[in-house]
Amino acid sequence: MIRLGVPSKGRLMEKTFDWFGARGLSLRKNGNDREYAGVVEGIEGVELALLSAGEIPRELAAGRLHLGVTGSDLVREKVAGWDLRLRELAHMGFGGADLIIAVPQAWVDVDTLDDLDAVAAAFRRTHGFRLRIATKYHRLTREFLREHGVADYQLVDSQGATEGVVRNETAEAIADITSTGETLRANGLKILSDGMIHSSQATLFKSNTAPWSDAHRATLDALEDRLGL
Ligand SMILES: Nc1ncnc2c1ncn2[C@@H]1O[C@H](COP(=O)(O)OP(=O)(O)OP(=O)(O)O)[C@@H](O)[C@H]1O
Ligand SMILES: O=P(O)(O)OC[C@H]1O[C@H](OP(=O)(O)OP(=O)(O)O)[C@H](O)[C@@H]1O
Numbered sequence: 659m660i661r662l663g664v665p666s667k668g669r670l671m672e673k674t675f676d677w678f679g680a681r682g683l684s685l686r687k688n689g690n691d692r693e694y695a696g697v698v699e700g701i702e703g704v705e706l707a708l709l710s711a712g713e714i715p716r717e718l719a720a721g722r723l724h725l726g727v728t729g730s731d732l733v734r735e736k737v738a739g740w741d742l743r744l745r746e747l748a749h750m751g752f753g754g755a756d757l758i759i760a761v762p763q764a765w766v767d768v769d770t771l772d773d774l775d776a777v778a779a780a781f782r783r784t785h786g787f788r789l790r791i792a793t794k795y796h797r798l799t800r801e802f803l804r805e806h807g808v809a810d811y812q813l814v815d816s817q818g819a820t821e822g823v824v825r826n827e828t829a830e831a832i833a834d835i836t837s838t839g840e841t842l843r844a845n846g847l848k849i850l851s852d853g854m855i856h857s858s859q860a861t862l863f864k865s866n867t868a869p870w871s872d873a874h875r876a877t878l879d880a881l882e883d884r885l886g887l
Contacts, residue, residue: 659705660877661868663717663726666694666708670860673752674727677860681885701884703877712736714863719743721867724874725881731757731835731858735795745864747887753860755835757795759802759853762824762831763846770852771806774831778810781830792816792829795855799833802855821845 664685665671675685684699685706696706709717714728715736727750733740761768768777781789789811793799796813803811814829821841823829833855836842842849862885864878 659703660724660874660881661707661722662698662704663707663709663714663723663728664696665711665714665727670711670727670729670753671708674750674860677750677752678885683884701877701881703873704881715740715744718863718865719867721865721869724865724868724870724878726863726865727860728863729753729755729858730861731755731795731798731856733861733863734856735798738797743865743867745866746861747864747882748862748885750860750862753858755837755858757798757833757835757855757858758849759791759799759831759833759855760821760836760842760847760849763848768850770850771803771808774850775808775810778808782810788812789831790814790829791831791833792820792823793833794818794820795833798855802833806852821847 664674678685682700685696687693687696687708694708696708698704698706707723711728712732714723714726715733717723718726719737719740733744737743759774761774765777768774778789791799791811792814794815794817799813816823820832820834822845823832824847825845832847835858
């Protein structure tokens with residue numbers, strides 16, 4: 659059997675079910691709503707695992723899933739060198755969100771990463787510690803800032819309600835997901851004009867490290883046919 663992992667709850671789960679449904683494959687949970695196993699109808703040889711969207715990248719990289727649906731941001735964040743271990747089979751056109759760098763609206767002279775870099779250097783001289791950027795996306799934020807020459811900062815971990823940290827004075831800036839921008843506005847934050855780290859959407863991934871027998875490959879060919887890939 660090919661193991662297909664999909665998000666176990668919320669919008670991502672429902673839209674994933676709809677996406678496969680529109681292509682003639684019916685995904686559903688087994689038994690009651692609390693059970694995290696499921697079935698795929700419309701094709702032989704595919705079994706369904708319902709997992710947290712945040713766990714699917716690691717399961718794919720470890721080869722415990724052959725295929726998986728999750729946000730492209732989560733794969734890039736959680737799997738070092740993801741593109742060696744996984745391959746994108748389809749961008750699914752939902753679950754869109756942008757990972758961005760935002761600073762206080764009150765910083766009227768700060769619009770770009772260069773401005774942030776200048777502020778960061780001044781901040782360190784004034785305060786004796788580095789400007790703090792709060793995020794749960796440590797890998798992506800570090801890589802992005804390194805590529806853009808911003809060095810004088812420290813990351814602080816924030817696993818939720820990240821937009822609140824500036825008001826609460828536990829960080830000066832954030833790197834977080836936004837879709838409508840409402841949460842940023844409500845918390846007095848603005849996106850840097852060149853502060854887009856990654857534009858994410860739900861994506862169907864294939865694991866290169868999972869065991870791909872001839873039978874698995876034949877099933878994958880049939881599945882790709884059905885999905886129009
Ligand atoms: N408005 C949004 N807010 C947060 N994430 C969003 C939004 N829109 C799309 N996403 C995407 O949804 C995915 C995160 O989904 P979800 O929060 O269900 O995952 P999770 O981290 O596994 O959650 P949990 O830890 O609560 O199980 C990410 O890929 C993210 O980019
Ligand atoms: O741009 P917007 O439409 O306002 O959406 C963005 C917000 O939604 C997400 O939070 P979520 O409630 O999913 O949980 P989180 O705080 O755990 O990330 C995200 O982290 C932002 O806080």
